Amino acid sequence: MQSGGSGLNVAECLRQGAVGAVGAIPGTTLAHPFDLLKIRMQTGAAPSLLAAVRGVQAAHGPRGFYRGLAAGVQQKVLTRGPMFLASEAGTQLCERQLGLSRTPAVFFGSLGSGYTTGSLAALAEWRKVLGSGERGWAGGSVLRAGWGSGQIRSVWRRVHGAGVRNAIFDGTFFGASHWLRTTQTGAMLGPGPCYAAAATAAVVTDYAVDVAVKRSMAQPPTKAVDGVLSTAARAVATEGRRVFVGLSAKSLEFAT
Secondary structure, three states, rough: OOOOOOOOOHHHHHHHHHHHHHHHHHHHHHHHHHHHHHHHHHOOOOHHHHHHHHHHHHHHHHHHHHHHHHHHHHHHHHHHHHHHHHHHHHHHHHHHHHHHHHHHHHHHHHHHHHHHHHOOOOHHHHHHHHOOOOOOOOOOOHHHHHHHOHHHHHHHHHHHHHHOOOOOOOHHHHHHHHHOOOOOHHHHHHHHHHHHHHHHHHHHHHHHHHHHHHHHHHHOOOOOOHHHHHHHHHHHHHHHHHHHOOOOHHHHHHHO
């Protein structure tokens, strides 16, 4: 991608997005069991990784670890495809319209692009979470179900929550990775460790909000839910460090 001051390299952004979207299909398929276990831990269905494994195995057998896979793949493709183009476009918009230097422009531009892609994939993520549950989801369109039950405001809260969560992740990831790569330490480490460190920071930073998103999406679309930030704050206040219980499964998902 071309840097600030030059034109937006749409072709390169689309190439990176296409690589990310296509690569997300096998990657998501391999990592889905760990994503499912993480969801069960986040939503309170299991208190530990081992308990989550035992619960899925007892209820559904080996095939149970792939419940909600189709929606999970759709979610990743929808977020990864436009991710690089949206981040770079947002970055250059912040540079040109707000006069920001490159590093803060990357951070704030990626906040906006992350919100967009997270919201775009929210319904697919919602179907994944419901499909990963004990009973699955056989209610058709979550949007239609929420609208028909008069819960459209809570449907929007779930979509908005997914956007906020992705905004935090993308802003932290792109901002931290760009900052690291411009420092002497980053030059010594190389791009791989810089991306890994930025991804770790992003996962930890957005994790409580991700828990709130997953808990709201674990509820059927006919049920009202609170806002994502208030839900996250309440979870941290009442559970403390236990809110991070699913990080072990998340680490295995990333390693895969």
